[in-house]
Amino acid sequence: MRIREIHVTPVAFRDPPLLNAAGVHEPWALRTVVEVVTDEGLTGLGETYGDLDHLVRVRAAAEALRGHDVYGDNAMYATVAGLVGADVVTDLHGLTGTSSRAKTVDRIFSPFEVACLDIRGKAAGRPVVDLLGGRVRDAVPYSAYLFYKWGGHPGAPEDGFGAALDPEGVVEQARLLIGRYGFGSIKLKGGVFPPEQEVEAIRALREAFPGHPLRLDPNAVWSVETSIRVGRELDGLLEYLEDPTEGIEGMARVAAEVPMPLATNMCVVTPEHLPPALRAGAIGVLLTDHHYWGGLVRSAHIATLCATFGIALSMHSNSHLGISLAAMTHLAAATPAVTHACDTHTPWQDGQDVVAPGALRFVDGAVPVPDGPGLGVELDRDALAIMNEQYEKCGVRSRDDTTYMRSVDPSFSARRPRW
Numbered sequence: 508m509r510i511r512e513i514h515v516t517p518v519a520f521r522d523p524p525l526l527n528a529a530g531v532h533e534p535w536a537l538r539t540v541v542e543v544v545t546d547e548g549l550t551g552l553g554e555t556y557g558d559l560d561h562l563v564r565v566r567a568a569a570e571a572l573r574g575h576d577v578y579g580d581n582a583m584y585a586t587v588a589g590l591v592g593a594d595v596v597t598d599l600h601g602l603t604g605t606s607s608r609a610k611t612v613d614r615i616f617s618p619f620e621v622a623c624l625d626i627r628g629k630a631a632g633r634p635v636v637d638l639l640g641g642r643v644r645d646a647v648p649y650s651a652y653l654f655y656k657w658g659g660h661p662g663a664p665e666d667g668f669g670a671a672l673d674p675e676g677v678v679e680q681a682r683l684l685i686g687r688y689g690f691g692s693i694k695l696k697g698g699v700f701p702p703e704q705e706v707e708a709i710r711a712l713r714e715a716f717p718g719h720p721l722r723l724d725p726n727a728v729w730s731v732e733t734s735i736r737v738g739r740e741l742d743g744l745l746e747y748l749e750d751p752t753e754g755i756e757g758m759a760r761v762a763a764e765v766p767m768p769l770a771t772n773m774c775v776v777t778p779e780h781l782p783p784a785l786r787a788g789a790i791g792v793l794l795t796d797h798h799y800w801g802g803l804v805r806s807a808h809i810a811t812l813c814a815t816f817g818i819a820l821s822m823h824s825n826s827h828l829g830i831s832l833a834a835m836t837h838l839a840a841a842t843p844a845v846t847h848a849c850d851t852h853t854p855w856q857d858g859q860d861v862v863a864p865g866a867l868r869f870v871d872g873a874v875p876v877p878d879g880p881g882l883g884v885e886l887d888r889d890a891l892a893i894m895n896e897q898y899e900k901c902g903v904r905s906r907d908d909t910t911y912m913r914s915v916d917p918s919f920s921a922r923r924p925r926w
């Protein structure tokens with residue numbers, strides 16, 4: 508079965524003003540939808556970033572992959588790798604760690620690999636989880652992903668989530684998300700306020716939700732010294748502390764001095780980072796993300812390696828739509844080493860999606876693995892057309908939380924470390 512054509516469609520959807528170490532989310536989040544069509548008339552779906560630099564490369568890869576065998580991952584990977592020179596794609600927000608050629612290749616390859624797995628599943632009449640080794644769980648637990656946030660975008664009315672700028676607001680937001688989705692663990696995106704304030708928010712969450720595992724992720728905005736001090740203050744409160752400081756060496760210095768495991772989606776972002784991180788003892792938990800770890804099969808291989816070396820796994824997420832949620836769910840359902848609830852931004856998309864409703868739902872904070880063949884989700888073509896029109900009109904071409912924040916607060920600096 509060969510690839511006859513590939514459609515690449517950028518989309519934009521509304522995003523609330525979520526605060527992070529880089530600034531604040533713009534009113535529109537971007538993604539790219541990839542549809543691979545075979546000579547036998549089967550279609551597979553993939554989803555990836557929407558930033559213009561990346562989109563241009565995904566379009567070039569789509570051209571180059573025409574005619575490939577949909578079972579030929581290695582040949583497709585080599586073709587994509589052949590398109591990437593030394594000029595790597597760098598995120599303007601810097602929240603997913605360093606850029607490299609390997610990471611750029613993996614990011615471009617990922618949506619095509621997912622789409623081909625969707626096709627292979629449809630051809631075999633089996634869900635993708637079965638192509639990844641079969642399910643070890645029927646539903647994948649996700650965490651309530653809390654953000655400090657403004658009540659609405661500047662000049663716009665308050666959104667349905669309201670403001671969360673202090674411990675009370677954070678607890679209220681947790682109640683809202685847990686009430687709607689039933690999440691059984693909680694992650695707070697930190698790096699926004701001085702660490703003492705974020706520690707207070709964690710204490711308030713612990714009091715309000717005594718049985719929920721908690722995590723805090725300041726996206727490497729603390730120095731090593733601050734991370735050690737704050738990590739010790741948080742003793743007994745966190746299941747893990749995510750990326751308190753920058754780099755493998757810094758993380759290793761912190762890991763040696765704090766009581767809880769450190770997690771990362773910033774200092775270990777490609778396979779070449781694993782050996783030095785393991786040698787240094789820098790991390791106890793890796794947040795994989797198939798969007799930048801080269802798709803589902805490569806992510807599963809990394810998971811096996813991590814398990815061998817005693818590294819636990821969770822999953823990282825950026826603003827995304829249902830194709831990504833389906834892919835994440837199949838992968839986590841087939842991966843025994845994913846022992847922590849995964850991150851998802853789904854609640855913040857508030858029902859906006861490019862997939863038809865029904866296949867994906869949350870039950871007690873977990874997404875049951877879709878039953879249908881392949882990813883088990885169908886593209887909603889009307890929604891895709893509307894979101895593509897939004898992309899054309901919205902004016903955002905690359906996610907840039909820092910410039911947006913500076914348009915509101917010109918004194919804002921995204922420097923690391925800040926505290």
Ligand SMILES: O=C([O-])C(=O)C[C@H](O)[C@@H](O)C(=O)[O-]
Nearest residue numbers: 527602724772823824825826
């Ligand atoms: O765990 C993380 O570092 C992230 O999820 C990075 C994201 O970009 C998040 O900070 C966001 O959406 O603002």
Ligand SMILES: [Mg+2]
Nearest residue numbers: 724749750772
């Ligand atoms: Mg993180």
